[in-house]
Amino acid sequence: AVLDGTDAVMLSGESAAGKYPLEAVLAMHRTCLETEKQKVMPSSATRDPRFPPMTVDECIARQAMETAHSMPIKAIAAFTATGNTTLYMSRHLGDVPIYAVTASKETLGRVTL
Numbered sequence: 515a516v517l518d519g520t521d522a523v524m525l526s527g528e529s530a531a532g533k534y535p536l537e538a539v540l541a542m543h544r545t546c547l548e549t550e551k552q553k554v555m556p557s558s559a560t561r562d563p564r565f566p567p568m569t570v571d572e573c574i575a576r577q578a579m580e581t582a583h584s585m586p587i588k589a590i591a592a593f594t595a596t597g598n599t600t601l602y603m604s605r606h607l608g609d610v611p612i613y614a615v616t617a618s619k620e621t622l623g624r625v626t627l
Contacts, residue, residue, distance in 0.1 A: 516549040575602030582610045591615055597625040 515523050525542060529535040578599075582590055583606075590612045592600045600614040601624075614625040 516546050569598075571598045572602050575599050575606075579603055579606040579608065579610075583608055589613060594621060594625070597621040600625050 523542060523546060525538055529538050532538055578590065578592075581587070587610055590603065590610055592603065592612060593615045594600050595616065595618065597614060597616065600612055603612050614621070616622055616625070
């Protein structure tokens with residue numbers, strides 16, 4: 515899940531009803547932290563990387579993030595009407611913050627989730 519760019523992971527029975535709830539959460543926490551250190555581009559970022567992007571938004575997002583990962587960029591400001599490109603960009607593993615700039619309240623709500 516971490517390598518796929520998932521924003522959250524969840525334990526259910528292990529932490530809610532198990533004998534060692536704290537230990538289960540701490541073990542998952544350590545595993546996630548170690549996994550995030552890996553310099554791997556998740557395959558779900560823009561579908562399987564062996565195949566070309568399906569949309570123009572995906573192509574723009576992929577190229578922007580490849581550039582950001584190869585240069586000393588501190589942040590990305592992405593102007594967007596729908597939020598699609600910024601959402602595709604956010605799927606890429608990395609430590610470069612992405613700021614979506616939009617005039618649409620609906621898009622603003624969508625990209626801040």
